[in-house]
Amino acid sequence: MSKIVYITGASSGFGKACAEKFASHGYDLIITGRREERLLELKATLENKYNTAVLISVYDVRNRQQVFDAVKNIPEGWQQIDVLINNAGLALGRDYFDDADIDDWDTMIDTNVKGLIYTTRALLPLLKNSIVPHIINMGSVARDVYEKGNAYCASKAAVDILSQSMRVDLLRHGIKVTAIHPGAAETEFSLVRFKGDEATAKKIYDGLVPLTAEDVADVIYYCASLPPHVCINDLVLTCTQQANAIYFHRK
Numbered sequence: 001m002s003k004i005v006y007i008t009g010a011s012s013g014f015g016k017a018c019a020e021k022f023a024s025h026g027y028d029l030i031i032t033g034r035r036e037e038r039l040l041e042l043k044a045t046l047e048n049k050y051n052t053a054v055l056i057s058v059y060d061v062r063n064r065q066q067v068f069d070a071v072k073n074i075p076e077g078w079q080q081i082d083v084l085i086n087n088a089g090l091a092l093g094r095d096y097f098d099d100a101d102i103d104d105w106d107t108m109i110d111t112n113v114k115g116l117i118y119t120t121r122a123l124l125p126l127l128k129n130s131i132v133p134h135i136i137n138m139g140s141v142a143r144d145v146y147e148k149g150n151a152y153c154a155s156k157a158a159v160d161i162l163s164q165s166m167r168v169d170l171l172r173h174g175i176k177v178t179a180i181h182p183g184a185a186e187t188e189f190s191l192v193r194f195k196g197d198e199a200t201a202k203k204i205y206d207g208l209v210p211l212t213a214e215d216v217a218d219v220i221y222y223c224a225s226l227p228p229h230v231c232i233n234d235l236v237l238t239c240t241q242q243a244n245a246i247y248f249h250r251k
Contacts, residue, residue, distance in 0.1 A: 002026055002027060002028045002052070002053070003026075003027050003028070003082040003083070004027065004028045004029070004030065004078060004080060004081050004082055004083075005018075005022045005027045005028075005029055005030070005081075005082065005083040005084075005085060005224075006029075006030045006032070006081045006083070006084045006085065006123060007019055007022075007029065007030070007031050007032065007085045007087055008032050008033070008061055008085065008086055008087050008088035008115070008119055009032070009033055009061075009087040009088030009089065010029075010031035010032060010033050010039065010042065010087070011031075011033035011034070011035045011038035011039055011042065012035075012038065012187065012188050013087075013187035013188055013189060013213050014087050014138060014182075014185070014187065014213050014216050014217060014220075015031075015033070015085070015087040015088070016042060016213065017212075017213035017214050017216065017217035018085055018087065018216075018217045018220055018221070019031050019042060019046060019054075020046065020214075020217065021214075021217040021218065021220070021221045022083075022221060022224075023046040023049070023050040023052045023054070024050055025221065025225070026050075026052065027052065027083075028052055028053040028054070028055075028078075029046065029052065029053075029054045029055070030054075030055045030056075030057060030074070030078060030081070031043065031054060031055070031056055031057070032056070032057045032058070032059065032061075032070065032088075033058065033088070034058065034059070034060050035058075036056070036058045039056040039058065040056060042054075043056050055074075055075070055078055057070045057073075057074075061088045061111060061114075061115030061116075061118060061119055062107075062110040062111055062114065062115055064114075064118045067115070067118040067119055067122050068118070068122045070122075071122040071123055071126070074126070079126050079129065080126065080129045080130055081123060081126045081127055081129075081130060081133075082127075082130040082131075082132070082133060082134065083133075083134045083135075083136065083224050084119070084120065084123055084127060084133075084134070084135045084136065085136045085138070085220065086115075086116045086119055086120060086135065086136065086137045086138060087138045088111060088115050088116075088119075089111055089112040089115075089116075089138055089155075089159075090107070090108065090111055090112070090189070090192050090193070091108065091142075091152040091189065091192070091193040092104035092107055092108055092152075092192070092193060092195070093193065093194075093195075094148045094149070094152075094193060094194070095148055095150075096147075096148055097150045100150055100151065104151070105150075105151040108151050108152055108155050109151060109154075109155055112152075112155035112156065112158070112159065113155050113158045113159065113162070116137060116159060116162065117162065120135060120166065124170075127175060128173055128175075131228075132174070132176065132228045133173070133174070133175045133176065134175070134176040134177075134178065134223075134224055134231075135166060135170075135175060135176065135177045135178070136177075136178045136179075136180060136220055136223060136224065137159055137162070137163045137166075137177070137178070137179045137180070138159070138180055138182075139156050139159040139160050139163065139179045139180060139181040140156040140159075140181055140182060140183075140245075141181050141182065141183045141236060141238060141242075141244055141245040142156045142245050143156045143157040143159070143160045143181060143245075144244060144245040144246070145157075145245075146245045146246050149245075153245075156181075159179065160179060160181070160234075163177055163178075163179035163233075163234070164179075167233060176231040177231070177233070178223045178224075178231065178232050178233060178234075178235065179233070179234050179235070180216070180219065180220055180223070180235050180237070181234070181235065181236040181237070182211055182216050182236075182237055182238070183210075183211065183236075183237065183238030183239060183242045183244075183245070184204065184205065184208060184210045184211060184238065184239060184242055184248075185210055185211035185212065185213065185215070185216060186205050186210045186211070186212060187212075187213050190202075190204045190205075206250060207241075207248075207250025207251050208239060208241050208242070208248065208250055208251075209239055209240070209241065210239050211237065211238070211239050215237070216237065219235065219237055223235065
């Protein structure tokens with residue numbers, strides 16, 4: 001019987017790359033997101049390429065009722081979930097605290113923090129059915145504050161603390177909890193952050209060879225593939241030209 005991985009925000013970026021990586025290693029997948037057309041396209045690609053089974057679930061992680069309804073409606077044969085990848089997340093805007101859009105703050109907190117909480121809580125009864133259940137939370141080097149990061153940095157610091165809390169509280173259930181904190185990675189992230197401004201989004205990576213979504217997916221799969229008695233609790237990865245959330249060496 002194949003293991004099952006549940007991936008939020010799977011229609012693009014890290015989530016999509018994780019879906020590809022886990023499918024290539026024989027996992028069956030539950031992929032979720034808001035963009036049904038992209039999920040259907042990904043499902044067809046993975047099933048054809050890797051002969052794996054893929055279930056899609058279309059909902060918004062910000063909506064608690066939608067999250068719990070989606071989990072409640074998981075078919076019986078899909079209910080032993082082995083790995084949860086809490087990937088859904090975003091940044092919106094990069095402005096001084098006194099100039100930032102409060103609606104952007106709400107969206108980031110509702111997605112990056114509350115969406116992660118809702119998803120994990122809803123899935124825990126199913127994760128407990130796994131022999132070695134594993135929760136992987138997508139954090140960021142932005143847990144360390146940088147200028148104009150405000151609510152986004154706060155949301156990723158919250159992911160860090162929530163991961164630590166889960167690791168302690170779920171220890172008695174034998175649930176692994178890994179927090180992954182990537183640095184600069186060239187995905188749709190910056191395009192979303194700057195609301196479709198391609199020039200500004202591209203400038204973020206000037207002089208860098210940034211991480212790719214596939215780089216991050218490789219690391220996530222490595223963490224998930226370790227022996228049952230081994231758990232990577234906290235992992236930071238950056239491109240070679242980045243030291244942390246603030247310092248870069250651009251060429």
